[in-house]
Each structure stands twice: as structure tokens, then as C-alpha cells.
Amino acid sequence: MSSQLVNNQPLKAPRKPSRANTLHRSAANYLVSGLAILATLLVLAPLAAILFYLVYKGASSLNLAFFTHPPTPVGEEGGGMANAIIGSGIILALASLMGIPVGIAAGVYLAEFGQGKLLGNAIRFTADVLNGVPSIVMGIAVYSLVVKQQMHYSALAGGIALAIMMVPTITRTTEEMLATVPHAVREAALGLGVPKWRTVVSVSLRTASPGIITGCMLAFARVAGETAPLLFTAFGNQFWSFRLNEPIAALPLQIFVYAISPYDEWHRLAWAGALVLIALIMVSVTLVRIFANRGVLKGGS
Amino acid sequence: MGVGIQVEDLNAWYGSTHTLQDINLHIPANHATALIGPSGCGKSTFVRCLNRMHETNPIARATGIVKMGEIDIYRDASPVEIRRRVGMVFQRPNPFPTMSIYDNVVSGLKLNGFRNRRILDETVERSLKQAALWEEVKDDLKKKSGASLSGGQQQRMCIARALAVDPEVLLMDEPASALDPVSTSKIEDLIFQLKSQYTIVIVTHNMQQAARVAENTGFFLNGKLVEFDSTHKIFTNPHDKRTEDYITGRFG
Numbered sequence: 001m002s003s004q005l006v007n008n009q010p011l012k013a014p015r016k017p018s019r020a021n022t023l024h025r026s027a028a029n030y031l032v033s034g035l036a037i038l039a040t041l042l043v044l045a046p047l048a049a050i051l052f053y054l055v056y057k058g059a060s061s062l063n064l065a066f067f068t069h070p071p072t073p074v075g076e077e078g079g080g081m082a083n084a085i086i087g088s089g090i091i092l093a094l095a096s097l098m099g100i101p102v103g104i105a106a107g108v109y110l111a112e113f114g115q116g117k118l119l120g121n122a123i124r125f126t127a128d129v130l131n132g133v134p135s136i137v138m139g140i141a142v143y144s145l146v147v148k149q150q151m152h153y154s155a156l157a158g159g160i161a162l163a164i165m166m167v168p169t170i171t172r173t174t175e176e177m178l179a180t181v182p183h184a185v186r187e188a189a190l191g192l193g194v195p196k197w198r199t200v201v202s203v204s205l206r207t208a209s210p211g212i213i214t215g216c217m218l219a220f221a222r223v224a225g226e227t228a229p230l231l232f233t234a235f236g237n238q239f240w241s242f243r244l245n246e247p248i249a250a251l252p253l254q255i256f257v258y259a260i261s262p263y264d265e266w267h268r269l270a271w272a273g274a275l276v277l278i279a280l281i282m283v284s285v286t287l288v289r290i291f292a293n294r295g296v297l298k299g300g301s
Numbered sequence: 302m303g304v305g306i307q308v309e310d311l312n313a314w315y316g317s318t319h320t321l322q323d324i325n326l327h328i329p330a331n332h333a334t335a336l337i338g339p340s341g342c343g344k345s346t347f348v349r350c351l352n353r354m355h356e357t358n359p360i361a362r363a364t365g366i367v368k369m370g371e372i373d374i375y376r377d378a379s380p381v382e383i384r385r386r387v388g389m390v391f392q393r394p395n396p397f398p399t400m401s402i403y404d405n406v407v408s409g410l411k412l413n414g415f416r417n418r419r420i421l422d423e424t425v426e427r428s429l430k431q432a433a434l435w436e437e438v439k440d441d442l443k444k445k446s447g448a449s450l451s452g453g454q455q456q457r458m459c460i461a462r463a464l465a466v467d468p469e470v471l472l473m474d475e476p477a478s479a480l481d482p483v484s485t486s487k488i489e490d491l492i493f494q495l496k497s498q499y500t501i502v503i504v505t506h507n508m509q510q511a512a513r514v515a516e517n518t519g520f521f522l523n524g525k526l527v528e529f530d531s532t533h534k535i536f537t538n539p540h541d542k543r544t545e546d547y548i549t550g551r552f553g
Contacts, residue, residue, distance in 0.1 A: 115359075116359075182395070184391060184395035185395055187395065188391065188397065188459070189412065190354065191354055191384055191388070191389040191391070192408060192462065192463070192466055193382065193386075193409065193466065194409065194412040198412050198413075207397070209399075
């Protein structure tokens, strides 16, 4: 186990790198850095292109009426998507209220209690499969499970469909983020006589919270633009509706209806709707981030 | 004040590995007791059995009697109660990264639902002074995260955190092994001062450290307690050949 000998030969002093070798190394360094920057630009390009095109196509149709009035019949001036914006907000609030607690609780179970247990493995497998279920299938499932029982479309059914879509993403992110919390931190709390449940809530979850919030935001942003699961559940509505057990408008549905219509005026409104949808998702994600970063201490890791 | 610990026929397992075999030992109150031995000999498992941290590992179990004063810790009390009375300092500093220095120190109180501001303030000052950290951090108590301190400061903060719940016994599992010599000597001074009020059990790989801080020393080898005696006796005239071989550096 002597470090002095390799194959019983004394170690030679390391050779001084030649000038060609140095050049070769720095060239390779520049090449790989360049490729990494190029890849970053390639990732950003589609996002920038989408945003630019949406602004180009949709911005001209945006006015005050768009945000304050429900749609008008074809040919009539001054219609908007106010009811769809509010409707999307209601459906997403419902979905978040149901999906986030269930998703986080399941993730906590997987990471802190269900390690190696049959139930834990079953939940993990279910979450992964659920993540791959096409959204239209989710819509049909909730249609038969909720809408058919209620005998009518409703905001609640839309919220349930989106909530089910949020759960697997949140569960798996929560589990993965909790797994990154060092075991030593948990032991510190247990060693102070803090009960297990309190350790999970105040130490593990709190330490992992930035990642878990990111996971919730990802799930939220993903379902915010979903159309298919809402087609058979929330259904859409041309008028104001604030009731949870009535059909309700949603931005993606409204965009869908307008985009496949034969009218130019509606096409323009569909572009404007898409722009507003993207903008609202970006604003809500940013707000949550700012809110979550408040009160973070200096020097924390 | 500290209490003595009486250990009788303690056995511990990780899965099928028999890590501790028939340990019998009396740890006197208000003294420092050092545990030495090569890596993997069971010292850490032993201290983890004294505050029932051993059983937090799902594949671990332990049998035998550990008496803290009059209480049999495996029969008369819950693990949570025992851990409040037996504080622990770990090998690597493990501050709560999301908490300020202040919250780190009183976390044992706050996470158990204690909210009296005046008493919390007093506890923070008392514990940080006991851990010789007060002067260095008193201006940033609530501004800085506990994780922003240097390694040595973090470890002293972890000692303050253990002292804040007012334990009777303090277990230290190689508390200075990740620290530089200056921080190490601060921690040793600290142990010297603390042992008048607490019963201290310290695991160490550093035999000079054991000789400096502890009145009694136990030598562990392959899961067995080979020898337990006064530190002076262990280091000058050990009873067992294996102890002598270890402290003279012939193996381990």
C-alpha cells in the first residue's frame, strides 16, 4: 500500500507539459465551452421564437375589452376573454388546492416513510405511469368518473382532471428533493429529541422547499396550458360563470375554439389569448419565486 | 447536573452484523470518558445506543440494559424523551441550513413547541457563551444562516445547540475530526469546562486528545470493549496486550 511505488518502480517526476500540449489543452477547453454556449442558445431559441411570434401576432388584438369583456358573437365589436381568464384562474386554483397537498404528501411518504416498502414501490410505479398517461385520456377518465355521475360539465371536474395531472410530477420531485437533504441534518433534529413527524415538517421539508416549490411550479405551468383534459370536463362557456358546478370557460379552450373557427377576427383573438396565457403563466411563476425567496438568509446553502 | 450511565450486556446489530458484543461499563457522572479504537470497532454504534439514535436505522437493533441514573432508557422512556436528556454532537458539523444562527441554537426548544421569547433569548446567549462562540456571532444572530459560519464555528454552534436543551449527558462522536488544530483546541477547552456540569462521552481517533480531556478511557476492538480504566492507566500501563499494541501504534 505504498504510494511511492507503482509496479515496484519508483515514481518519475511528472513531465513538464510541452508547448504543443498546452495549446492543445486550451483549444479543447475553448471548443467545449463554445459547444456548451451554443447548446444553451439552441435551448433558448425556441422559447424566444415562440414569444416573439405570439407578440407579433397577438399584441395588436389586445385592448382593455379583451381583459374586461366576455366573447361577443362573430362580427360584433369589442369582445374579450375576461371570463376565460377568470375561468382558468378558478380551475387552476382548484387543481392546485387538490393536487399540491396530495402530491407533496405522497412524496413525503415515499422519501421519509416508504423506503423499500411494498406500498412505497407501488406509489412510485403508479406515479411514473400516471405521468405518461396522455392528457386526453385523463379527460375521458374524469368525464366518466365525475361528469357522468354529476350529469353535467363543471369547473370542479376540470379542476380534478388537472389536479390528477399535477400529482405525479409533484410527488416525484418532492421525493427527489427530500432525498437530497443530507441524512446528517435529519439526525441533528432527531438527536435533539424532536419527534419524527416534526423533523419531517420543520427540517426535511423546509430544507428541500426551494426544489419542491420549483416542482409545483413546473406542474402548474404544465397543466395551465392543457386543453384536452378540459374539453370533456370544464367544457367551456361563452358567458361569465363563477360556480364550481357549472361549465366554465378556460383560456386554452377558448383559444382552441377560436383557432379552429373560420373567422379571421377570431383567429386574431386566439393569438392574443395565447399571448396572455403565456404571460400569465410567466407572471405567476415569477411571483411565486419572489415570494418563496423572501426571508432566505445570507450564506445558506 | 450530569448523571452516571450503567451499561449491562449491551449487544447491537446492523442487519446480521453483530457490531457490539456484551458491553458492560459504568460511565461516571460529571466526568469526561473517552472511547478509542480503530475504525469500525463499534465506538460510534456504542454512543448511538446511549441516546437510542441507533434504532433510527431501520435495519438496526439493540438488546441489553442502559441505565441513566435510575432510568432504564430502553424500557422506562421513549426515544424522544431520552434524546432530550442526552445531547449529541456529530462527527461533521450539521447545522440546519435554512435556519439562522439563533434558530439553530434554540431549534431543540422551538421544534418542541417552546415559544417564550425572553427565555429563548437567554438560552441563546447562555449556550453560545458555554460553547465559546458568543463573541464571534452575537451581531449576526438572526441575519446569518448557521451554514455560513466556518467549520469550527459550526461545530461550536452544534455544541451550543446540544447544550440549549439542557441535557444531562453529552455524547460527542469525533467532534473535532473534521476541524483544524486551532478549532480542535477550542473544542477541547470547551470539553474541559463542560465536564463539571455534564457527563461527557467522547469518541476520538486522536489518542492525545483522549489523554488531554478524559479521566477514563475505554478501548474498543471488533465490537468488544477490551479494556476500560483511568486514562492514565490505559496510556501508561495497560492491562491488555491489544490495548498496548494499539496505543503504541503497532496496529490500527
